[in-house]
Amino acid sequence: MQEQLKPGDSFPDFELPDQNGKRRKLSSFSRQSEADKRYGFKDGYPVIVVFSRGFFCPRDQQQFRSLVTFQNELRVNFCKLVSISADEPIVSSAFRAGLGASWTFFSDVERKLIKQLNILDETEGEYAYRALPFTFVLKPNLEIYKVYNGWYFVGRPTLEELRQDLRAIMQTMDYYSYDAYNSEHVKKIRIPQQNWLEDQPLGSSGLPVYEGIIESFDLRTGNGYIKCQDVMDRIFFNFTAIPGEGYRTIRPGTKVQFEFIETFTGLSARNIHEMR
Known part of the structure; x- marks a missing residue:
């Protein structure tokens, strides 16, 4: 047996x-x-x-x-x-x-x-x-x-x-x-809240600025994706990429501007601003 x-x-x-x-x-x-x-x-x-x-x-x-x-x-x-x-x-x-x-x-x-x-x-x-x-x-x-x-x-x-x-x-x-989360690489994606204490204008970091639409956002994980006409792949973001305090959310379908960053694990967005 x-x-x-x-x-x-x-x-x-x-x-x-x-x-x-x-x-x-x-x-x-x-x-x-x-x-x-x-x-x-x-x-x-x-x-x-x-x-x-x-x-x-x-x-x-x-x-x-x-x-x-x-x-x-x-x-x-x-x-x-x-x-x-x-x-x-x-x-x-x-x-x-x-x-x-x-x-x-x-x-x-x-x-x-x-x-x-x-x-x-x-x-x-x-x-x-x-x-x-x-x-x-x-x-x-x-x-x-x-x-x-x-x-x-x-x-x-x-x-x-x-x-x-x-x-x-x-x-x-x-x-x-x-x-593991306090590394420079991770902090480019999960951005420390103190980075947003001073309102940083888009592009002030030297990163390129793009426009796109929120394709998805998971309220449970705080992670989402942006669809951008100028970029072939979906662009990942963590809720910490939205300036502000506490837990920030954003609705799918929202038009946004954001700073674009390439990391060794993929494309990410930061400094995400809703377009009015």
């Missing part, structure tokens, strides 16, 4: 349908963001993979209610959580909505991944032919950092155990230290 995966092994980069029936790969959750690429970071983020017997299991319900209280912390820490069961997507979607969960619920209806990992429950109880309730904590490259066997509920990780696991992983990543 195939041995079950252990710390140090590579977790398979599976592709399964989510609660909406959309097929997604696991690596899409752990890789670095577009902003991280601009900053020059190479590392991605940890991901927690929870296998569930299904919506009907009271122990799974208890575990998932606990994870619902953890999901907002994971979001602000840029760590990801996914769960996998043999339930149909429509069933997973209903369970997810009832819990108030925001993470992705994958469906392995054919049990291919569950069998591949050798965690299929083959007892004759009510959980027969379901996944054993394992939890895997993965590094960004999908290497297994920790495995929790939840056959008995006490074997399932507490939120504090998960927090400690994530901290241990992230402390080894290239983006973790303050100094």
Whole structure:
């Protein structure tokens, strides 16, 4: 019989349908963001993979209610959580909505991944032919950092155990230290607020000035893109490129003028001004 995966092994980069029936790969959750690429970071983020017997299991319900209280912390820490069961997507979607969960619920209806990992429950109880309730904590490259066997509920990780696991992983990543963000390269993109204490006219920095339209802006990450007729590629910007204090936002479709900067990780905009 195939041995079950252990710390140090590579977790398979599976592709399964989510609660909406959309097929997604696991690596899409752990890789670095577009902003991280601009900053020059190479590392991605940890991901927690929870296998569930299904919506009907009271122990799974208890575990998932606990994870619902953890999901907002994971979001602000840029760590990801996914769960996998043999339930149909429509069933997973209903369970997810009832819990108030925001993470992705994958469906392995054919049990291919569950069998591949050798965690299929083959007892004759009510959980027969379901996944054993394992939890895997993965590094960004999908290497297994920790495995929790939840056959008995006490074997399932507490939120504090998960927090400690994530901290241990992230402390080894290239983006973790303050100094990583205090570099001159990153500060060209994530501009320190004190740069805007004095109103800097466009072009006063010596950089060329262009006009464009805000193509997109993500309120959650504070990152967006500008479409410019004079530049072939989309131009990245962080909200700190908009002069002002606090968290600044800008609507897609807004016409803007901005200073244009080329970095070794791509095109960026700074000193963005809305055109009246």
